[in-house]
Amino acid sequence: MTDLNPITRREFLAGAAAVALHRPLSARSTEVAAPMLQEFDYAQVHLEGGPLKAQYDRIHATYLALDNDRLLKVYRQRAGMSAPGADMGGWYDADGFVPGHSLGQYISGLARIGASTGDASCHAKVAALVEGFASAMQRSHSVYAAANAEKVWPCYILDKHIAGLIDAVALSHMDSARDLLPRVYSAALPFIPAQGRDRIGKKDPPYDETYVLPESLFAAAELTGDPAMRDRAMRYLLDRDFFDPLSRGQDVLPGRHAYSHAIALSSAGKAHRVLHEEKYLKAMQTAWTLLTQTQQYATGGWGPNEQFIEPHRGQLYSSLLTTQDHFETPCGSYAATKLARYLLCATGEAHYGDGLERVLYNALLAAREPDSDGDYPYYSTYSAAARKVYYPQKWPCCSGTLVQGVADYVKNIYFRAPDGIRVNLYAPSTVQWQHGGASITLTQQTDYPLGENVLLHIRASVPTAFTLGFRLPEWLAGPATIHVNGIPVEFRQQRGWAMLHRTWTSGDKIQINLPQNLHTVAIDDLHPDTVAVLRGPLVYVELNPPAGSSPLMPLDRLQNIAHLSGYLSASSAGSSRILVPIYRVRQETYTTYFQKT
Secondary structure, eight states: OOOSSOOOHHHHHHHHHTOOOSSOGGGSOOOOOOOSSEEOOGGGEEEOSHHHHHHHHHHHHHHHTSOHHHHHHHHHHHHTOOOOSOOOOGGGSTTSSSTTTTHHHHHHHHHHHHHHHOOHHHHHHHHHHHHHHHHHHHHHOOSOSSSOGGGSOHHHHHHHHHHHHHHHHHTTOOHHHHHHHHHHHHHHGGGSOSSOOOOBTTTOSOOOOOSSHHHHHHHHHHHHOOHHHHHHHHHHOOIIIIIHHHHTTOOOOTTBBHHHHHHHHHHHHHHHHHHOOHHHHHHHHHHHHHIIIIIOOTTSOOOGGGBOOOTTTTHHHHHHHHOSOOEEHHHHHHHHHHHHHHHHHHHOOTHHHHHHHHHIIIIITTSOOOOSSSOOBOEEOOSTTBOOOBOSSSSOTHHHHHHHHHHGGGGTTEEEETTEEEEOSOOSEEEEEEETTEEEEEEEEEOTTTSSEEEEEEEESSOEEEEEEEEOOTTOSSOOEEEETTEEOOOEEETTEEEEEEEEOTTOEEEEEOOOOEEEEEEETTEEEEEEEEETTEEEEEESOOTTOOSBOOGGGOBOOSGGGTOEEEEETTEEEEEEEGGGOSSSOEEOOEEOO
């Protein structure tokens, strides 16, 4: 539904300045909503192979190799301490855009990777960074690396510090990080507002970001028992101008800063769990529908020039010709996958997994690899003859969300259900859990997403009855088939899952076939003949298009050649044109959208 009387920017800013809580604090429920599904802990899931693990391992090594002295230097300088190590440069330096902004995210990502892989060096690095940060803060009594904290996005940085400390406690088992949380929060109070503030567009003030801070503050309050953090979280929820109208089905996305408001929906997800108010779930559901039906490119990305577009005006198509900055990739992917997980858990609906899969394989997995010295991916580009490039300044915001988003790959694959388990993503991996007193291990082998077949092995300490649910992707080219121990079985479909309930024993094998085909997705509703090419969940782009080549592609003559090698071929004007999954592009040029012939 579109709001027939959308608020103007002036009206919005006036309202944001006097934002009022939806309900008095004392009247809000403290009951936690019971989720339909639950995420597994990081330690319960392990990647075993495939493209996700290949990127995961590279990110693991890259962030583990970051020099601790360099990361801590700006904080030590602020405290007047000895500050060895080279300058970081870019955003991170003392005179940079947001000094020291991503330290908490690096701590968070390393703690998550350490928990999943069991790599003690990750936890040792987390401990060293937390202790170094605590020492600098003790000397300067400031949570910020900059001398003038009012000008460095204090809420933005505070959120990252809190997230890192929470993960240091929960995943790296640093009790000292729990004690540091109230100190960090108290030190930030002189610089952060009493109420949440919004941001219109990309540059308009106020430029600080309170959007995902409620999620972190709610979690910190749970960890420390501090009611002040919980109350501040409630005051930062963007109820009046964002969550409330979304919960009524109104489209308030156009013109807003894309990432900020997408990540704000994680605060709505946490508020739904903590406050048990259905409006937050409705707001997330409306936003998801708007994102996937009116805002996104075929890759699952959105927000050209970091702003949500006006739907039904051909603006996505126009963006192909007017900008190279189509999707703020690591940050936007992190927001999208978190939102999908909140919705999967709250509703149990598998179709949210489709959107998660789309943005994960074609955006986050497709991001250019960082170079370990501050050069990082930022935007995805979908115009003709594009290249994957680094952001012009070192250590941008996406350097923090890149490690967090990739570390969360293990959170996206499986979900616990009261009756068993749901398999959301198809990727070589292992998950372990307890069900009915039994220890269960599920191992997944597959050549997906290039291939169509998935093989799962079950180990159980004793024969155990539970339900296995497998996501049935909306793009399926035909009926999925399932065999158990070589015998075809019927399955029940529920909320987009193929459900198998039986008593499982060690040695059971489940074979799944998910038929894929080539299909196209239009850029927007006003340009149905400008399309991207997909096979299954993957966007295929033309590799190294000849200079001056036409975007006119003989799509009807695309041949599915050696799809396990990951390329397609079409003949055009006597020459062969090669398409590959966008995640396989490295330094080559590529074209994402074509004109139907």
